[in-house]
Amino acid sequence: MKKITIDPITRLEGHGKITIFLKDDGSVANVYFQVPELRGFEKFSEGRPAEDMPQITQRICGVCPEAHHMASTKALDALFHVEPTSTARKLRELLYSAFFVTDHTTHFYILAAPDFIMGPDAPPAERNILGVIAKVGLELGGAVIKTRHDNHWVIQTIGGRPIHPCFGLPGGVSKAINEEERAKIEEIAKSSVEFGKLSLKVFDDVVLKNKEYLDMVLSDTFTHRTYSMGLVDENNKVNFYDGKVRVVDPDGKEFVKYAPRDYVEHLAEHVEPWTYLKFPYLKKVGWKGFVDGKDSGVYRATPLSRLNAADGMTTPLAQEEYEKMYSTLGGKPAHYTLATHWARLVELLYAAERMVELVQDPEITSTDIRNIPTATPDEGVGIVEAPRGTLTHHYITDERGIIKKCNLIVGTTNNYAAFYMSVKKAAEDLIKPGKEITEGLLNRIEMAWRPYDLCLACATHSLPGQMPLEVTIYDAQGNELKKLSQGI
Amino acid sequence: MKTLVLGTGNPIVSDDGVGIRVAHEVGKKLNDPQITISETSAAGLSLLDSIVGCDRVIIIDAIQTKEGHAGQIYRMKPEDFSFAKHLSSPHQINLVTALELGKMLDLAMPQKITIFAVEAEDITTFSEKCTPTVEQAIPEVVQMVLQELDG
Numbered sequence: 008m009k010k011i012t013i014d015p016i017t018r019l020e021g022h023g024k025i026t027i028f029l030k031d032d033g034s035v036a037n038v039y040f041q042v043p044e045l046r047g048f049e050k051f052s053e054g055r056p057a058e059d060m061p062q063i064t065q066r067i068c069g070v071c072p073e074a075h076h077m078a079s080t081k082a083l084d085a086l087f088h089v090e091p092t093s094t095a096r097k098l099r100e101l102l103y104s105a106f107f108v109t110d111h112t113t114h115f116y117i118l119a120a121p122d123f124i125m126g127p128d129a130p131p132a133e134r135n136i137l138g139v140i141a142k143v144g145l146e147l148g149g150a151v152i153k154t155r156h157d158n159h160w161v162i163q164t165i166g167g168r169p170i171h172p173c174f175g176l177p178g179g180v181s182k183a184i185n186e187e188e189r190a191k192i193e194e195i196a197k198s199s200v201e202f203g204k205l206s207l208k209v210f211d212d213v214v215l216k217n218k219e220y221l222d223m224v225l226s227d228t229f230t231h232r233t234y235s236m237g238l239v240d241e242n243n244k245v246n247f248y249d250g251k252v253r254v255v256d257p258d259g260k261e262f263v264k265y266a267p268r269d270y271v272e273h274l275a276e277h278v279e280p281w282t283y284l285k286f287p288y289l290k291k292v293g294w295k296g297f298v299d300g301k302d303s304g305v306y307r308a309t310p311l312s313r314l315n316a317a318d319g320m321t322t323p324l325a326q327e328e329y330e331k332m333y334s335t336l337g338g339k340p341a342h343y344t345l346a347t348h349w350a351r352l353v354e355l356l357y358a359a360e361r362m363v364e365l366v367q368d369p370e371i372t373s374t375d376i377r378n379i380p381t382a383t384p385d386e387g388v389g390i391v392e393a394p395r396g397t398l399t400h401h402y403i404t405d406e407r408g409i410i411k412k413c414n415l416i417v418g419t420t421n422n423y424a425a426f427y428m429s430v431k432k433a434a435e436d437l438i439k440p441g442k443e444i445t446e447g448l449l450n451r452i453e454m455a456w457r458p459y460d461l462c463l464a465c466a467t468h469s470l471p472g473q474m475p476l477e478v479t480i481y482d483a484q485g486n487e488l489k490k491l492s493q494g495i
Numbered sequence: 496m497k498t499l500v501l502g503t504g505n506p507i508v509s510d511d512g513v514g515i516r517v518a519h520e521v522g523k524k525l526n527d528p529q530i531t532i533s534e535t536s537a538a539g540l541s542l543l544d545s546i547v548g549c550d551r552v553i554i555i556d557a558i559q560t561k562e563g564h565a566g567q568i569y570r571m572k573p574e575d576f577s578f579a580k581h582l583s584s585p586h587q588i589n590l591v592t593a594l595e596l597g598k599m600l601d602l603a604m605p606q607k608i609t610i611f612a613v614e615a616e617d618i619t620t621f622s623e624k625c626t627p628t629v630e631q632a633i634p635e636v637v638q639m640v641l642q643e644l645d646g
């Protein structure tokens with residue numbers, strides 16, 4: 008095999024790169040998934056007031072700003088040693104639940120649905136939301152747009168601005184809601200529950216009742232038995248906004264449950280010379296390479312991982328779907344990467360039901376929305392579940408609250424080892440000697456990373472939500488055989 | 496005629512904030528109730544939310560092309576972009592796809608969309624300022640937008 012040296016100092020063109028090297032016989036020799044690093048975020052934050060961080064960090068990405076805003080706000084609570092008021096907590100979680108509804112809706116209908124509704128062999132130009140709507144009908148398409156639009160209105164109403172709220176403060180939030188707003192939010196929450204139920208029905212009709220797709224979901228090619236991570240409440244039930252981080256082993260047994268401030272004791276980072284992004288792993292298990300299993304510190308933090316790490320959902324309809332999902336998948340925990348799309352829909356339903364609960368709480372229109380901090384700031388960690396994984400914000404300041412150091416671990420970063428392994432395995436299983444490398448085959452390799460909904464923008468603390476990606480296949484002599492790229 | 500002037504981009508990544516800077520400057524020179532000046536750092540499908548219901552939209556954004564030089568200004572229409580509609584991320588519902596989706600769903604789409612794009616030098620360094628060459632282009636883009644609004 009021709010030896011190709013990848014110089015890690017060579018500047019990648021700002022996009023992710025998957026490179027597949029083949030052996031002489033046409034089977035896969037090795038696969039690399041390289042992510043560019045954009046330096047400077049920590050430097051950029053130094054010297055700024057910590058209270059600016061919810062505004063600054065939400066600009067890292069155009070897709071999940073609310074997640075950064077919320078993690079940052081919670082880091083400020085910890086930094087200033089202040090608890091939010093009960094109403095502020097509920098308003099935060101209400102906004103956050105609306106955000107989850109919009110984000111999960113967007114992901115499912117733009118990414119997952121095309122794979123299954125159009126099929127992995129459909130040409131790229133048809134495998135998108137336009138193709139989906141053409142096939143399932145304008146009514147569903149309209150419902151997707153309306154659900155997003157209405158929940159963006161909820162975020163704007165509670166948070167002060169759509170998508171990039173100006174809302175979180177240490178000890179509380181910046182505005183309350185009145186009864187008129189509350190009533191409209193309740194209407195939207197109830198419609199969102201119906202939409203969640205409809206989306207699960209779509210998944211059932213299109214994927215679960217289709218033997219070919221169900222086989223793909225359950226296949227070994229798209230399976231890795233890793234540790235699972237997610238935030239849980241005091242009853243070990245899924246909560247996106249608050250709680251402790253729980254990690255279960257590949258058999259489902261609790262491995263650790265830690266409070267946000269203790270994250271450094273449990274997570275370490277492994278470095279590879281061929282990529283800038285580091286690979287987090289469980290410190291107490293250790294780094295054993297890009298392998299799964301109980302002895303490997305590789306873990307996942309995805310919608311499926313959250314459901315694996317918890318003992319259930321707190322809302323009734325989502326709990327029913329949670330049980331149905333695990334029953335179909337043959338038990339808990341489930342390690343089928345493609346089932347992440349299913350877990351995402353269970354979470355969508357939970358988020359909508361949670362919105363109904365919170366908006367009907369008598370405290371939700373109270374104006375007691377802030378506890379003013381009095382302690383001297385020093386250090387704080389805030390953790391929430393971003394739609395694509397556990398999100399950690401860690402700030403160290405001087406006694407005036409000016410940032411000296413900040414560290415972010417974002418959803419996608421948690422999953423770097425896992426999605427690399429998923430892509431590698433799919434490539435190794437699907438590219439065989441003598442088998443033609445078709446568009447459809449490369450699509451199936453893409454299906455291995457799509458469930459993770461990669462936000463390399465966040466992972467590299469960088470680009471405004473672009474994820475250009477290039478896949479190149481080289482033969483044993485180093486000649487380029489095939490190239491697939493998007494967004495470049 | 497309901498008009499939207501929309502500056503898009505990321506205001507903390509150097510030249511990627513140029514669209515938002517131009518929109519701010521345009522806003523300082525206008526006082527017309529029919530014209531809304533707005534900014535967005537949102538990606539993809541959210542662009543649709545911004546433009547539905549407007550008769551005319553002017554979008555200002557940063558761009559990087561193969562042969563362009565920093566500070567160069569382009570005036571374009573949506574048809575000038577030959578994007579693949581292939582998606583691997585929600586981030587990739589680009590403007591063209593968002594517009595098609597809007598038409599497909601019979602939403603109130605604008606009759607006229609003009610895009611002013613400024614060739615960016617640096618969209619990878621965290622900074623709230625544009626690079627000098629791009630900074631110098633801002634007044635010219637502002638004039639072009641104002642002329643477009645007059646015409």
